[in-house]
Amino acid sequence: MAESVDINQLAVAAKAGDADAQYKMAAYLSGEGQKDAAIKMLKAAATAGHLDARFTLANFMLSGHMVDRDVSHAVQVLAQAAAKGHEAATRLLAVLKAMGHGCEADWPAAVALLVTGARQGHILALAELALLRELYGFNDDLNTALLLAAATRGNIIAAMQLVSRHLKGDRTIEAGLAKQWTQQGRQLGHPLAGNLLPAFEAVEAAPLPDPTAIPDIPEDLLSDLATAPESLARPQARVELDRPHVETIEGLISHALCEHIIAASAPSLAPARVVDPKSGELRADPYRHSYNMAFWPADLDLVLYAIGARMCAAAGVTPDHGEMLSVLYYQPGMYYGPHYDCLVPGADGQNAELERSGQRPKTVLIYLNDGYEGGSTSFVRAGFAHKGGIGDAIVFQNVLADGEIDEQSLHESTPVTGGVKWIASKWIREKSYQF
Ligand SMILES: O=C(O)CCC(=O)C(=O)O
Ligand SMILES: [Fe+2]
Incomplete structure (x- = not known):
């Protein structure tokens, strides 16, 4: 043989x-x-x-x-x-340095690794550097050049970012190429590509451009990104409700960053499951009828890490207090039944969790898309429902001032009745999160 x-x-x-x-x-x-x-x-x-x-x-x-x-x-x-120069090692090391996981947290060193990767032509680093710069408020030709370099080297996330810009009137790429990349995106299962294809139906496909040279990445770019993401200025929060305490923040992150979360999470989405306490086996979760996933350190990139840090900052804590960034995806008919996000002492497995990282006093959600019907975040006892626009956040408190569960924090995602809903979620812990 x-x-x-x-x-x-x-x-x-x-x-x-x-x-x-x-x-x-x-x-x-x-x-x-x-x-x-x-x-x-x-x-x-x-x-x-x-x-x-x-x-x-x-x-x-x-x-x-x-x-x-x-x-x-x-x-x-x-x-x-x-x-x-190992590409994946450079990328993962950057995330661990940002997190301070297994080493001292060192944001500038993490950014330097990303920049080194981009300069070496690492495809994901080129795209991620563009998105990180966008998070830091830089929207310029360098970002476009970085995305273009990543896209022409075959990165579908960067290609779809440029398609999305094209649909908003940016003419970096022409319609034929936008169609071609959208078709590729669809074949590769990019979650936004299918919906966009009709926009280019009548357009002739164009040949791929030659891979463009790696853009010049100036030295001072490092100092532009030196501030840790949790310390960046944020839009003003608005108090919506006292009990439970609910705040909303318009535009915590940009549309492009929401698209990045969607694209990065899609390959790992799976129907929500729980462990059956009797058999110990995984079965469908009766409360949580959605698809979900969580980004563990090895699944993160620096952009996703920075978004998570920004969510923690919106809750008033340092990034280490956040659990893993999660994504929930609801198709029509899917919902997340009424639940508390806080841990319940005495419930199976939760005492050890409480001991390790403390209570889950707050939750931060970011709405990643719009255009769906139903699917509001609804506080069933407090009688308050909310549905943010793309990139808007909601921050709510699950416990009272004395640390006891706030029964008013019982909440749900009402069923989606048309279109699909994408949301990013971060549960905040009392102590540094141990995983
Ligand atoms: O999808 C929503 O609006 C709610 C999500 C939620 O409750 C959670 O992630 O804990
Ligand atoms: Fe929740």
């Missing part, structure tokens, strides 16, 4: 010290369920300097999959791979 010959050859090469063969052998052994042998191979490849092996090993150490969890060691291994 061809495969077994390949594996035999691989095993021989791995034994002889070929790092690439060791890396491939590790994947094969892992697939065969030989965990210990797989990890030994992976470590051998990483020690020999194989960059993908270092990145994979760091991811395992970060999550505790296959090896003991060791976040600070993961950071060291990522730093070694990033120093040699």
